[in-house]
Amino acid sequence: MTGPGPEEAAGVPRARQMLERARWAARSFGRYDHDSVWRVVEAVADVAEAKAQEYAEWAVRETGFGVVEHKAVKNRLCSRGIVEAYRDEDLVSPRIDTSRKLVEVARPAGVVLALTPSTNPVSTVYVKVLFALMTRNAVVVSPHPLARQVCTDAARALASAAEAAGAPCGVVQVVDEPSIPLIDALMSDERTDVILATGGVPVVRAAYSSGNPAIGVGPGNVPVLVDATADLRRAAEKLVTSKAFDNSVLCTNESVLVVEDAVADRFLRELQRCGAHLLTPEERDRVREVLFPLARFDTALVGRSAVAIAERAGVRVPPRTRVLLAPFDLVVDEEPLAREKLCPVLGVVRVASAARGIRAATAVLRIGGAGHSAVIHSSDPATVMAYAAAVRVLRVVVNEGGSTGSAGFGTGLAPTMTIGTGFVGRSSLGENLQPRHLVDWTRVAYSEDPSEVFPSFEGLQPWDSVAGPMPPYPVASNLVTAAGAAPVPAAAYDDEGAPALRDEIRRLIIEELTSIVKG
Amino acid sequence: MSFDYGDFSFSSKAEMLEKSRDFWNPGKTDFWVEAGVPLVIDRREGYYVYDMSGRRLLDVHLNGGTYNLGHRNPEVTAAVTAAMNHFDIGNHHFPSLARTALAEALVTTAPEGLTKVVYGSGGGEAIDIAIKTARHATQKRKVVSIVKAYHGHTGLAVGTGDDRFSKLFLSDRPEEFPHVPFNDLDAMEQALLGRDVAAVIMETIPATYGFPLPEPGYLEGVKRLCERYDALYIADEVQTGLMRTGELWAVTKHGITPDILVTGKGLSGGMYPISAVLVSERAAGWLTEDGFGHISTFGGAELGCIAGLKALEVCNRPETRSMVHYISDLVGRGLREVQAAYPDWFVGIRQNGVVMGLEFAHPEGAKYVMRHLYDNGVWAIFSTLDPRVLQFKPGILMTPELCEDLLDRADVAIGRAWAEVRGARGARERVSA
Numbered sequence: 001m002t003g004p005g006p007e008e009a010a011g012v013p014r015a016r017q018m019l020e021r022a023r024w025a026a027r028s029f030g031r032y033d034h035d036s037v038w039r040v041v042e043a044v045a046d047v048a049e050a051k052a053q054e055y056a057e058w059a060v061r062e063t064g065f066g067v068v069e070h071k072a073v074k075n076r077l078c079s080r081g082i083v084e085a086y087r088d089e090d091l092v093s094p095r096i097d098t099s100r101k102l103v104e105v106a107r108p109a110g111v112v113l114a115l116t117p118s119t120n121p122v123s124t125v126y127v128k129v130l131f132a133l134m135t136r137n138a139v140v141v142s143p144h145p146l147a148r149q150v151c152t153d154a155a156r157a158l159a160s161a162a163e164a165a166g167a168p169c170g171v172v173q174v175v176d177e178p179s180i181p182l183i184d185a186l187m188s189d190e191r192t193d194v195i196l197a198t199g200g201v202p203v204v205r206a207a208y209s210s211g212n213p214a215i216g217v218g219p220g221n222v223p224v225l226v227d228a229t230a231d232l233r234r235a236a237e238k239l240v241t242s243k244a245f246d247n248s249v250l251c252t253n254e255s256v257l258v259v260e261d262a263v264a265d266r267f268l269r270e271l272q273r274c275g276a277h278l279l280t281p282e283e284r285d286r287v288r289e290v291l292f293p294l295a296r297f298d299t300a301l302v303g304r305s306a307v308a309i310a311e312r313a314g315v316r317v318p319p320r321t322r323v324l325l326a327p328f329d330l331v332v333d334e335e336p337l338a339r340e341k342l343c344p345v346l347g348v349v350r351v352a353s354a355a356r357g358i359r360a361a362t363a364v365l366r367i368g369g370a371g372h373s374a375v376i377h378s379s380d381p382a383t384v385m386a387y388a389a390a391v392r393v394l395r396v397v398v399n400e401g402g403s404t405g406s407a408g409f410g411t412g413l414a415p416t417m418t419i420g421t422g423f424v425g426r427s428s429l430g431e432n433l434q435p436r437h438l439v440d441w442t443r444v445a446y447s448e449d450p451s452e453v454f455p456s457f458e459g460l461q462p463w464d465s466v467a468g469p470m471p472p473y474p475v476a477s478n479l480v481t482a483a484g485a486a487p488v489p490a491a492a493y494d495d496e497g498a499p500a501l502r503d504e505i506r507r508l509i510i511e512e513l514t515s516i517v518k519g
Numbered sequence: 520m521s522f523d524y525g526d527f528s529f530s531s532k533a534e535m536l537e538k539s540r541d542f543w544n545p546g547k548t549d550f551w552v553e554a555g556v557p558l559v560i561d562r563r564e565g566y567y568v569y570d571m572s573g574r575r576l577l578d579v580h581l582n583g584g585t586y587n588l589g590h591r592n593p594e595v596t597a598a599v600t601a602a603m604n605h606f607d608i609g610n611h612h613f614p615s616l617a618r619t620a621l622a623e624a625l626v627t628t629a630p631e632g633l634t635k636v637v638y639g640s641g642g643g644e645a646i647d648i649a650i651k652t653a654r655h656a657t658q659k660r661k662v663v664s665i666v667k668a669y670h671g672h673t674g675l676a677v678g679t680g681d682d683r684f685s686k687l688f689l690s691d692r693p694e695e696f697p698h699v700p701f702n703d704l705d706a707m708e709q710a711l712l713g714r715d716v717a718a719v720i721m722e723t724i725p726a727t728y729g730f731p732l733p734e735p736g737y738l739e740g741v742k743r744l745c746e747r748y749d750a751l752y753i754a755d756e757v758q759t760g761l762m763r764t765g766e767l768w769a770v771t772k773h774g775i776t777p778d779i780l781v782t783g784k785g786l787s788g789g790m791y792p793i794s795a796v797l798v799s800e801r802a803a804g805w806l807t808e809d810g811f812g813h814i815s816t817f818g819g820a821e822l823g824c825i826a827g828l829k830a831l832e833v834c835n836r837p838e839t840r841s842m843v844h845y846i847s848d849l850v851g852r853g854l855r856e857v858q859a860a861y862p863d864w865f866v867g868i869r870q871n872g873v874v875m876g877l878e879f880a881h882p883e884g885a886k887y888v889m890r891h892l893y894d895n896g897v898w899a900i901f902s903t904l905d906p907r908v909l910q911f912k913p914g915i916l917m918t919p920e921l922c923e924d925l926l927d928r929a930d931v932a933i934g935r936a937w938a939e940v941r942g943a944r945g946a947r948e949r950v951s952a
């Protein structure tokens with residue numbers, strides 16, 4: 001049914017119906033075997049990868065955030081890269097543990113409601129859709145209104161690819177006209193099995209208040225400690241590249257550099273060699289004023305380039321400038337530059353020692369970003385250990401850029417676009433979000449009593465190999481052939497502009513029927 | 520326990536049934552009591568109706584698709600409720616806001632070639648309009664229908680149907696309304712040979728006859744014959760339309776563009792009566808020649824048009840179409856499993872989408888099954904003109920759980936009906952032995 005109550009906001013009843021359709025799709029998809037699932041996953045990744053560049057351009061055009069070539073890289077990482085990373089993790093087939101006399105049968109969440117942000121729009125759509133498909137879930141994507149067009153198009157392209165590869169019809173859907181009342185309605189609808197909330201704090205809190213299971217994560221505010229033992233040249237390169245990557249729209253980008261006095265001047269020179277511009281105190285004040293008018297971050301500057309921000313602040317910088325370095329003395333909450341900055345401006349604080357540096361990094365995380373991520377450049381494992389134990393984050397990336405490193409690209413962390421901030425960051429998830437978070441397991445447990453023999457489950461497969469469209473087209477029962485297979489036209493659900501497509505289907509049906517009549 | 524409905528009340532269900540007999544329709548009232556289905560529908564919500572006793576029934580009768588979208592569908596209810604702040608029935612003489620809006624919506628979603636809409640307030644009236652339109656366009660009088668057809672009870676419509684309903688009121692007119700056997704193209708051609716036929720009227724799947732499916736090529740053949748002998752093809756989509764077969768209009772699955780298409784029932788959303796006739800340019804001549812040629816005060820009542828606009832919108836959604844395909848697949852497969860358990864009893868499944876007729880091996884088999892379904896919380900009706908066949912019509916917005924629940928109940932009820940029929944046969948055989 002189409003849900004409760006009259007007088008719902010425009011679009012809400014239809015969006016609720018998307019959830020209902022998703023339930024049908026999830027019910028079918030939950031019976032697919034591993035190979036049938038991966039045929040779908042590969043096909044979707046192929047299309048996602050092929051359109052990586054196109055959507056990168058479109059996303060920057062539509063949102064004004066970020067850098068096209070970096071978004072293209074990210075889109076590839078989040079399609080082909082994700083698939084390669086999780087290919088060997090079977091989240092479909094039953095698992096047998098003879099020693100503990102356990103069998104585990106996968107039970108997908110069902111309907112995933114995926115809220116995606118404006119900063120990493122397409123890459124997040126890619127990741128959430130692929131994670132859902134790998135685990136046999138249906139997914140309804142609700143894109144951020146600022147990136148609505150590109151995300152809608154991307155989700156549709158993935159949906160078509162999925163269905164063409166045999167996925168159930170409606171397994172990937174997208175909300176055309178997202179609005180606050182609509183998202184609220186979807187989040188609290190009992191047909192939503194889990195919400196994946198990526199976005200601002202209000203969205204995440206709303207997801208957790210919805211009454212439905214939710215996975216949302218807190219914001220970042222990433223300290224990067226460079227101690228005297230670091231390989232400065234390498235560290236500078238990694239740091240500038242990470243900070244400049246997609247103009248810092250990843251929540252894993254470095255926010256405040258904490259550098260040991262002994263190497264600070266040298267390190268700043270290295271940073272400048274890599275394309276960073278060190279602001280004078282007077283320039284720094286102008287940049288701070290532009291970034292934080294009335295002490296609040298101006299979201300219009302999210303993902304803008306260093307040059308554009310400098311220009312806005314009336315600061316002359318070389319045209320190739322990738323990052324602005326904004327030195328300040330004390331990490332305290334009344335210093336705006338100590339907060340999260342989703343743009344290529346890096347706060348810089350000098351400290352007397354690594355130990356003082358660790359305290360400064362801890363202070364950065366008191367201001368924001370608890371549970372998120374931190375970076376350290378050091379060759380001293382004792383410092384790394386002390387740092388990791390002190391900073392209240394759930395991932396510390398060492399001698400690598402934070403932007404991609406904390407997201408699991410170029411490190412051993414799980415590749416993702418959603419960084420769990422754990423209990424300390426008011427999240428139900430402490431790891432990088434990965435496919436296995438979208439599936440439960442029914443555990444079949446035998447008595448430990450030695451007289452109870454654990455039988456062999458080898459080769460027992462509860463799932464089906466699927467061929468042909470799901471559901472099959474409803475052909476009249478007297479047209480079903482003796483073999484049991486009805487003639488099936490390719491169904492078109494994708495829909496809005498579909499008269500032509502529908503005519504095509506009608507034509508196919510007629511052809512099918514005619515051939516049967518003749519035969 | 521008393522039953523207070525605000526402006527009226529009853530002290531008990533027994534009193535209600537007694538008054539129903541006294542003041543309304545003794546024949547109908549008694550029929551259902553005697554049939555073991557003493558249903559007086561009280562509360563209704565979604566695909567459930569509740570008897571006065573409080574018993575809940577899953578409705579797969581849906582009054583022939585009237586409750587396609589469920590009872591009191593929230594979207595339709597909200598639309599009509601809101602509309603009542605601005606609209607009423609409207610004035611049928613003048614250009615009308617809501618009539619025009621619904622007409623445009625019907626035409627833009629219809630098979631190509633249907634360009635105008637004429638409104639009625641019920642299916643019968645719409646059929647009469649279709650017949651009158653065909654007669655005007657062709658200047659011929661005869662209308663051919665199939666034996667055991669059912670197109671309604673109004674003046675002309677009743678003539679196209681089974682004698683049972685026309686002779687009762689001395690309204691049979693065999694010279695104007697020849698009936699030919701279904702699925703018999705030769706008989707159809709014989710009826711059309713004289714080129715004196717205005718139209719063939721055809722339910723895409725004859726509902727009241729138990730949904731016998733047109734044989735492959737039959738409807739297509741009828742359409743060709745219509746073209747050859749200059750008769751119009753009237754598609755009665757009252758029960759098969761509005762996405763019940765997985766396409767908006769079932770006739771399009773046959774690749775047929777009818778000259779006239781009739782819709783009703785579900786178009787109302789179950790909330791405000793309305794029916795509509797979609798006509799081709801060729802047939803629409805009278806609307807220009809004498810636009811007042813057919814007048815209906817309530818035809819296309821504006822509140823009904825609002826209900827129709829919303830119902831049509833919901834039916835046409837890709838989500839709905841997709842769900843119908845899922846429901847059709849799940850229920851169809853489930854019924855075939857049940858059938859496999861009772862091959863001598865449950866002898867056939869006629870299915871096109873969620874239009875389903877279940878055949879049983881007893882002249883009144885569907886009545887047994889109907890009663891056992893009723894006892895197990897499901898309301899489905901036998902086919903009036905072929906009581907071997909149960910009409911089984913799941914809604915187009917059913918949830919997976921509801922479908923599974925329906926199948927569980929049907930399984931039990933079909934088995935019990937079989938036991939009853941077998942028991943009765945056994946007893947008879949024992950007596951005769």
